[in-house]
Amino acid sequence: MGGRGDNEGSKEEGKTLKDVKDKPLTKTLRQDLSSFESLYDKQTTWHLCRQIVEGLAHIHSQGIIHRDLTPNNIFFDARNDVKIGDFGLAKFLKLEQVNQEQNFPAEVTGVSMDGTGQVGTPFYTAPEIEQGWPQINEKVDMYSLGVVFFELWHPFTTAMERHIVLSELKQKGTLPPAWVTEFPEQASLVERLMSPSPSDRPTAVEILRHELPPRMEDEWLNDILRTIQTSEDTYVYDHVLSTIFDEERMIMKAKKQHTERKVTQGESSFPQYTILSSELRDNIVEISKEVFCLHGAKRLEIAPIRLFDGCHPYDRKKTVKLLTSSGNMLELCHELRSPFVSWVITNQKVNFKRYEISWVHRKSIGHSTPNRFLQGDFDIISGAPTLATSEVLKPNNLVIGTIVIEIASRFFHPDTFDIRLNHAQILEAIWSWVGIDEELRQNIAELLSLMSSSCPQSTSRKSIWGFIRRQLMQDHGLTEAVVDKLHAVDLRFCGPADQALARLRGAISSEMTHKALEELSDLLSYLRVWRIEKHISLDVLMPPGESYYRGLFFQKLMTLMVTFFCISLYKVNPPGAVGVSLALEKILHHPSVEIKPSRSELTFSVLVCSRGGGGMLEERMELVAELWQANLKAEFVPLSDPSLTLQYEYAYEHDFKCLIIITSDSWQTGCVKLVAREAQDEGDQIVNYIRCQCNTTIAKNDRDEFSLLKEEIEKLKALFGSIFVARLGQNSLHILLVVKRKRLLLQVVRSF
Numbered sequence: 001m002g003g004r005g006d007n008e009g010s011k012e013e014g015k016t017l018k019d020v021k022d023k024p025l026t027k028t029l030r031q032d033l034s035s036f037e038s039l040y041d042k043q044t045t046w047h048l049c050r051q052i053v054e055g056l057a058h059i060h061s062q063g064i065i066h067r068d069l070t071p072n073n074i075f076f077d078a079r080n081d082v083k084i085g086d087f088g089l090a091k092f093l094k095l096e097q098v099n100q101e102q103n104f105p106a107e108v109t110g111v112s113m114d115g116t117g118q119v120g121t122p123f124y125t126a127p128e129i130e131q132g133w134p135q136i137n138e139k140v141d142m143y144s145l146g147v148v149f150f151e152l153w154h155p156f157t158t159a160m161e162r163h164i165v166l167s168e169l170k171q172k173g174t175l176p177p178a179w180v181t182e183f184p185e186q187a188s189l190v191e192r193l194m195s196p197s198p199s200d201r202p203t204a205v206e207i208l209r210h211e212l213p214p215r216m217e218d219e220w221l222n223d224i225l226r227t228i229q230t231s232e233d234t235y236v237y238d239h240v241l242s243t244i245f246d247e248e249r250m251i252m253k254a255k256k257q258h259t260e261r262k263v264t265q266g267e268s269s270f271p272q273y274t275i276l277s278s279e280l281r282d283n284i285v286e287i288s289k290e291v292f293c294l295h296g297a298k299r300l301e302i303a304p305i306r307l308f309d310g311c312h313p314y315d316r317k318k319t320v321k322l323l324t325s326s327g328n329m330l331e332l333c334h335e336l337r338s339p340f341v342s343w344v345i346t347n348q349k350v351n352f353k354r355y356e357i358s359w360v361h362r363k364s365i366g367h368s369t370p371n372r373f374l375q376g377d378f379d380i381i382s383g384a385p386t387l388a389t390s391e392v393l394k395p396n397n398l399v400i401g402t403i404v405i406e407i408a409s410r411f412f413h414p415d416t417f418d419i420r421l422n423h424a425q426i427l428e429a430i431w432s433w434v435g436i437d438e439e440l441r442q443n444i445a446e447l448l449s450l451m452s453s454s455c456p457q458s459t460s461r462k463s464i465w466g467f468i469r470r471q472l473m474q475d476h477g478l479t480e481a482v483v484d485k486l487h488a489v490d491l492r493f494c495g496p497a498d499q500a501l502a503r504l505r506g507a508i509s510s511e512m513t514h515k516a517l518e519e520l521s522d523l524l525s526y527l528r529v530w531r532i533e534k535h536i537s538l539d540v541l542m543p544p545g546e547s548y549y550r551g552l553f554f555q556k557l558m559t560l561m562v563t564f565f566c567i568s569l570y571k572v573n574p575p576g577a578v579g580v581s582l583a584l585e586k587i588l589h590h591p592s593v594e595i596k597p598s599r600s601e602l603t604f605s606v607l608v609c610s611r612g613g614g615g616m617l618e619e620r621m622e623l624v625a626e627l628w629q630a631n632l633k634a635e636f637v638p639l640s641d642p643s644l645t646l647q648y649e650y651a652y653e654h655d656f657k658c659l660i661i662i663t664s665d666s667w668q669t670g671c672v673k674l675v676a677r678e679a680q681d682e683g684d685q686i687v688n689y690i691r692c693q694c695n696t697t698i699a700k701n702d703r704d705e706f707s708l709l710k711e712e713i714e715k716l717k718a719l720f721g722s723i724f725v726a727r728l729g730q731n732s733l734h735i736l737l738v739v740k741r742k743r744l745l746l747q748v749v750r751s752f
Contacts, residue, residue, distance in 0.1 A: 029082075030071035033151055034159075045152050050212050051082035056145060057204035059084065060138045069144035070124045071151065123147055123166045127196050133467050134450065139198035146193025146201075153186045154179050169194070197475040237327065245325045277588070281374065284584050285357050287410050288376045292355035294628055295403060296605060296635040296654070297378055300354040302339045305330055320361045320370040332361035332370060336377040337579060344381055344577075351653065352381040357584070374588065378403055379579035382638050399638070400580045402625070411587050418455055418535035421497060421523065422542045425516035429508050430493075430540055434485045440476055445543035447471055456494035456537050465490070486541075493540045497524055500538035529618050529625070605633040607647070607656040613664030615641030623660065 029048075040048065052074060059066060066073075066087065073086040126143035128136050150169065154176070156162040168174045173194060180187040189211055195201050202211065227236045243249070289299075308321060308329040320332040333339075336356050344352065359372040380399065408417050431441050447468060454461035465487060472478045472486070493500050493507070497520075505517060520538070527536065608623050610616040620636040627634035637650050644661075651659055 027076050028072055029074040029076070029148075033071055033155070040152070046213055048082060048152060049149060050208070052084070052145065052148065053204050053207050053212070055082060055084040056138075056141055057208060060141070060204055065136070065138050066141050066144075067129070068124070069141050069148065071148060074148070123170055126198070128198060131467075131470065134464060137198065138203070139201045142193050142201040142203065143198075145204075146190050149186070149193065150175070150190045153183055199475055241323075241325060241327055244323075281588055284374070284411070284587055288357055288407055288582065288584060289355070291403060291407050291410070292357075292376070292378050294631065294633050295353070295378070295399060296633060297353040297355040300340060300343065300356060302333060302336050302356050302358055304333050304359065306333075306339070307331070318363065320363055333359065334362075335360055335581065336375060337379065337581065340377070340379060341577075349381050351650070354379055373583065373585040376407075376582040376584050377579060378582075379577065380638075381577050400578050402628075404580055404582070406628070407582060412590075418537060420456070420537050420539040420542055421520060422539050423516040423520055426504070426508075426513055426520075426540050427543065429510065429513045429516075430489055433508055434489060435482050436478070436486075440478075444472065444476060444478075447476070448541050449543055451490075452542060456490070456500075456539055461490075490541055493538070495537055497536045497538045500540070504538075504540070526618070526621065529621050605635065605654075605656050606658045606660055607651045607654075608634060608636045609644065609647040609651075609659055609661045610642075611644050611661055611663045613662075615639070616662060616664065617641075619662055623662065 056066070056069070064087070066084065067089040068086065069084070073084065075083040075085050077083055124144040124147050126136070126140035129140055147166065147169070151162075154165070156165065165176060173191070173196075175187055175190065189202075189207075193201055224236060224240070228240065305322070308331045319334045322330040322332065324330060336358060340354060340356070343349075355376065355378045357374070357376045360375045361370045361372050364371050378400065405419065431438075436444060450468065451461050451464060454464065469483055469487070472483045473480065478486075493504055501517060501520060501524075504513070524536065606627055608620045608627070610620055613619075617640050624634045624636050635654075635656075637647050639646075642650075647659075650656075
């Protein structure tokens with residue numbers, strides 16, 4: 001890999017590993033420095049520094065971390081141009097690692113000797129490698145560059161002098177005072193490159209832009225950029241575009257990049273599509289679709305590419321952007337929710353359930369095509385503007401939660417996954433209680449997210465805390481007392497949900513946290529109604545993944561996002577909204593995934609309603625859960641005490657052909673009744689027959705009555721259409737009749 005000389009820029013651009021392999025290398029930088037005679041002039045030294053930094057910028061852009069950058073591994077070719085070689089310890093970023101923010105495991109897989117008998121070269125090894133950090137990035141090479149840069153500007157007269165000075169620099173970060181006085185600009189750069197905190201070190205690209213003396217080519221380029229940005233005349237811009245999209249140039253560049261990928265990564269780095277993986281992906285899509293439809297969602301397709309508009313709330317730096325030959329900027333779909341929210345606002349929707357299973361795109365490393373990942377979204381827009389948002393969202397939060405759990409249980413054994421909960425208001429209270437300034441919270445949350453792969457109180461979580469502790473103190477400047485308090489939070493308030501909630505109530509009390517704790521408590525009680533009790537823990541240090549998340553973290557709460565998008569466009573107040581995004585690609589690549597066969601899809605939906613009894617929310621939820629278990633599409637109006645009229649209107653708007661209405665009396669008596677509600681234009685004969693044959697009371701354990709009813713049901717099935725009978729639970733019987741006639745709506749009154 002090589003840089004460019006001031007006069008050879010156009011000829012030497014983009015040197016690759018193949019260039020190093022095919023052209024003879026005459027010597028190393030170490031040979032020059034070890035002669036203790038080579039003293040480069042200022043211009044030559046800056047020239048060498050630029051070439052080394054350009055080489056680093058190139059390999060980092062390809063997703064490569066060298067990890068052993070020393071003068072021994074910096075070569076000169078026959079024209080005295082710099083080449084970076086010896087990639088024995090290098091880490092190559094695979095395509096599937098792209099979404100991990102270019103972090104690598106820090107394990108060492110090779111040996112590089114420099115007379116010390118140690119792995120790597122101690123003077124040049126970054127502290128995070130020596131300390132065994134679980135993840136590293138390209139900043140380890142920037143630390144090594146700092147030492148090389150210092151040696152270029154501070155020649156030594158003897159090997160002993162080199163050892164003493166570099167030891168002081170490595171152990172104490174101390175530079176020779178006389179040298180600092182003579183070279184203040186260079187000393188400042190060395191100090192920043194060798195900072196103990198990786199985030200404080202500049203990148204290779206940043207050094208090229210801001211730290212090195214400008215070249216003549218840089219001035220020309222800046223003039224062109226200024227013209228493009230300020231001039232109304234598009235001549236220069238159009239000429240630049242035509243050059244970029246020159247077909248002959250693009251073909252030559254593509255061939256060169258293809259050769260480079262073969263050398264640096266090998267064909268094995270590309271995804272291998274097999275029949276097995278394609279079938280597995282199809283199964284994942286079908287099962288996810290089945291679960292989404294079971295909960296009453298309709299697919300709303302999202303365009304995979306759209307014009308860049310700058311209106312969405314996520315980090316624009318992460319999106320994949322494409323430039324057309326006409327100069328328009330396009331954007332590949334980064335997430336599936338923002339376009340849906342825009343559609344909701346445009347169409348003034350206040351009640352809607354949708355799902356989408358599609359690809360989201362992420363930036364690739366180097367010159368590879370953008371990476372895509374399969375994702376599933378389920379969203380609920382619900383609630384009239386006059387209703388309190390919390391009243392509308394609370395039941396829907398549970399719907400979202402059960403979807404997550406149901407899909408997980410279709411792919412993994414229930415004992416192999418856990419459910420972790422948190423609340424934004426509790427996290428904010430923790431920040432304040434510990435004493436972390438608001439401007440530091442986002443960066444600290446990103447660091448704490450490294451614990452997200454480990455369960456609270458687990459051994460792996462405890463082992464990673466040592467690394468996080470060092471980072472909090474070195475990188476973020478937190479005091480030992482604050483870090484100890486944060487660790488105490490992890491030990492006391494992260495764990496089994498019931499125990500952690502009890503501790504939180506006694507330790508952190510305020511009006512804000514009281515409401516959040518009550519919401520979490522309600523959530524746990526509702527999860528028990530739906531028989532979801534195992535492996536539930538509270539993780540108060542688990543941060544949300546996006547800035548528009550608010551409330552309970554096991555789902556995405558979209559109300560804030562709806563508000564973000566042009567709230568003035570709503571003719572009424574925005575409705576409540578909840579949603580969840582599922583990384584289906586991770587299921588596909590998980591080693592222990594077990595695909596359970598898809599169950600046959602039923603074509604009718606059931607609305608579970610209530611009459612009296614204070615709304616009977618938990619009873620409706622319990623019955624809906626049983627219907628889902630029987631693979632029936634079922635919903636309930638997400639209000640604590642909806643009127644029967646409102647529930648009928650909901651059924652009409654959402655095209656429900658079957659209602660189950662429960663009352664407090666029938667819930668307690670232990671009987672089942674089936675009656676018809678409406679049969680216009682179908683004649684009274686059908687209704688009378690159903691009333692005659694099915695107005696039957698069945699005791700819980702009366703097997704004879706059950707057998708007799710089954711016979712009557714078979715007669716009905718032969719005459720009128722589809723009838724579903726399910727024995728659900730030990731002591732419950734549900735009978736749903738679906739008559740394929742227009743405007744016939746059957747009402748099923750149910751109790752145990």
